[in-house]
Amino acid sequence: MWEPKNLLSPCLLLLLGERPDHGYELVRRLRPLGIVDGDTSTVYRTLRSLERHGCLCSDWAPSGTGPARRVYRITAKGRTELLSWLGTLEETRRRLDYYMCRLAPLIENRHPHPDGA
Template sequence: MHGRELRGLLSPFLLLLIFERPGHGYDLIERLAAMGVSDVEPGHVYRVLRGLERDRSVTSVWETDGAGPARRCYTLTAQGRDDLRTWVAHLTYLNQVVHACVRRSAEAFDRAAGTGRHHPHVVRG
């Protein structure tokens, strides 16, 4: 999937990554890509991070260590942990619904194949 398709899910993805290990924006963008969320606009990631900070799900501090410019390092708060738990419950439900759709689609294509109709390849989950 492309970043545009997953924009609405950046909050739980970022909460999870920050829960696993605090990080700065560019680090989080790289970790999103490693998670399969590529092609995401950096500006959008930073807007979501600012929103998470406004919601008190994360905090940030300026790091000035090492060479290079200062950068914000994001850390999860207790509220952020609760928010992540809520998101995981929602994503679990969404996963069940999507899985049911994929399964039913595969069954429908199998039935259509029995009638000689052409059907695209469907991956069974």
């Protein structure tokens, strides 16, 4: 089954393409995308995996309010990977649009109009 969390890698690449960031802030920025449901360990595992594959790099940066934080940055390979997701996501959107078009008549038939039409 497709779930938004399956888009964690491309969403992280997107967010890091916008600007470098540390894990906690990335988790916060993922929430409006519907990706994080409280399991932040998955985010950190995915960040490490993307870094191992050369899509990200990271270094430690001092924090004004506590210990140093690992800041992640997208690499050239990560930007290429992000662009490769474009075709996949466009195809997914086409399939979802097709599905929704076929679903619409069923929903309309299931919920009669208030005027009896």
